[in-house]
Amino acid sequence: MNLASLDLNLVVALRALLQERNVTRAGRRIGLSQPAMSAALARLRRHFDDDLLSRVGGHYELTALGQVLLDRTSAACDLLERLFSSQADFDPATESREFTLVSSDYAVTVFGAELARTLHQEAPGIRLRFTQSPTGVVENTGTLLSTTDGLLMPHGVISDFPSTDLYQDRWVFLVADDHPDIGDRLTREDLARLPWVTYQRTYDAPAVRQLGMLGIEPRVEVSVDSFQVLPFMVAGTRRIALVQELLARRLHGTVPVRMMRPPYEAVPVREALWWHPVHTHDAAHIWLRETAARVAASVAARASA
Numbered sequence: 210m211n212l213a214s215l216d217l218n219l220v221v222a223l224r225a226l227l228q229e230r231n232v233t234r235a236g237r238r239i240g241l242s243q244p245a246m247s248a249a250l251a252r253l254r255r256h257f258d259d260d261l262l263s264r265v266g267g268h269y270e271l272t273a274l275g276q277v278l279l280d281r282t283s284a285a286c287d288l289l290e291r292l293f294s295s296q297a298d299f300d301p302a303t304e305s306r307e308f309t310l311v312s313s314d315y316a317v318t319v320f321g322a323e324l325a326r327t328l329h330q331e332a333p334g335i336r337l338r339f340t341q342s343p344t345g346v347v348e349n350t351g352t353l354l355s356t357t358d359g360l361l362m363p364h365g366v367i368s369d370f371p372s373t374d375l376y377q378d379r380w381v382f383l384v385a386d387d388h389p390d391i392g393d394r395l396t397r398e399d400l401a402r403l404p405w406v407t408y409q410r411t412y413d414a415p416a417v418r419q420l421g422m423l424g425i426e427p428r429v430e431v432s433v434d435s436f437q438v439l440p441f442m443v444a445g446t447r448r449i450a451l452v453q454e455l456l457a458r459r460l461h462g463t464v465p466v467r468m469m470r471p472p473y474e475a476v477p478v479r480e481a482l483w484w485h486p487v488h489t490h491d492a493a494h495i496w497l498r499e500t501a502a503r504v505a506a507s508v509a510a511r512a513s514a
Contacts, residue, residue, distance in 0.1 A: 219256075220289065222249040224282040230262060230269045280352070287356040292487050299492035301332035301500075308497055309338045311346070311353060312361035313408070315436040316480060319455045320361065320375060324504045331500075341434065344409055354485035358494065364479040365415035371484055373498050375505035376512070378478035379454045380416045383443045386465040390447060395472045397425060399449070404430035406442040406450045416451060416475040423473060440464045453478050455512055480505075 225235035226246070236246030254261055261278070262269040271279065312321060317339050328335050342362070346353055350367050354360060360367075361375075384391050391399060400420065405427045408414075420427060431442050437460065439450040444464040457468050482501050488494040 216252075217289070219249060219253060220282060220285055222246065223253055223261075223278065224286050226250055226253070226262065227271060227275055227279045227282060230271065284352045284355050288485070288487060291355075291485075296492045299496050301328075301335060301496055303334065304332070304493070305334035306493065307336040307338055308358040308493075309340060310359045310361060310482075311340050311342055311357050313342050313436060315453055315456050316361040318437065318459060319378070319453070320480065320505060320508055323508055324501060327500060327504050344434075350483075351485075354483065355487070358484070358488065358497065360483040362481065362483055363415075364481055365476065367483065371486060371489055372481040373502055375480045375482055375501060376509040378480065378512070380414075380451055380471055380475040380478065381454045381457050381468040382471060383440055383450045383452055383457065383466045384469055385444055385446060385448075386467055387445075388447060391469070395449075395469045397423060397472050400427070400472065401425045402428075404428055404446075404448045406431040406433065406439055406448045408432075408436050408439065408452075409434055414451065416471070416478075419473060419476060440466045455508075 221239055222235070222241070225238045226232070226249075229235040229238060232246045232250060233243050235241075236243050241249070250262070257274060257278075259274045260272050261275040263272055310321070321337070321339055325337050328337060340357070342360070343349075343353070346360070346362070347367060350360075350370060354370060364372075364374075382395055384395075390403070407417075407427065407429050409432060417427065430448060433439065433442060436452060436456055439452050440457075440460055441464055442448060443450050443466050451471075454468070461468075482498060484494065484498070
């Protein structure tokens with residue numbers, strides 16, 4: 210496929226048609242007349258050799274290919290918009306724009322809040338929007354990064370995209386203060402026999418994947434989509450949970466749980482900021498990454514103090 214031979218305006222028309230499923234509404238949405246939109250649909254049908262929209266009764270439905278193209282077209286338009294909004298220069302003191310970062314609640318609490326405070330002081334026109342990491346982030350990393358400004362995620366979960374290291378953390382286990390079966394230390398036998406509460410998908414964490422190498426399969430009783438919920442699911446039960454030490458210290462005293470060291474040499478949490486290659490040389494994103502690295506250095510310094 211030769212991009213030079215394509216009319217990229219058709220990408221915008223395609224998105225509108227697939228989302229609206231109506232020629233007139235799609236044309237109104239992007240400022241084209243009904244005949245012009247019908248002509249665009251005809252060109253798209255010839256290109257894909259597919260109807261894309263098929264009439265069912267009094268309305269249109271997407272064909273199988275149209276359904277596939279729906280998500281891809283949205284991602285392509287988002288990426289094109291970000292590509293053509295790239296800047297050669299960026300002055301954080303005077304610019305006004307929004308950055309969207311995908312993150313777990315752990316990274317927002319430990320790092321994102323400090324980043325937001327720094328931007329509040331240094332870049333008053335900059336807005337930050339944090340969105341929750343989806344469960345399919347590993348399988349759809351490229352699509353996710355193409356529609357956002359960055360992803361806060363530790364090494365060992367995703368790869369093959371540019372990143373900058375932020376800070377390092379350690380894993381600890383949480384158990385109830387009054388746990389009847391655990392004394393001063395955890396054993397590997399405890400990890401195998403006790404029920405777990407985990408964050409989303411247990412196997413995504415490198416520290417948990419280590420357990421498989423030790424022959425230990427976590428017996429997951431509860432799964433949640435928030436690291437901050439883990440202590441509440443542990444308190445008053447026989448469950449255990451694996452959580453980052455910096456977050457556990459932030460939550461210390463909120464619920465009756467205690468931290469315990471893993472009974473194995475757990476790989477550290479190496480938090481990083483990942484981005485799509487289209488952002489690599491953009492002045493605004495370079496500034497964001499440099500600011501993130503500076504804020505992360507202060508987070509790391511306080512953690513080691």
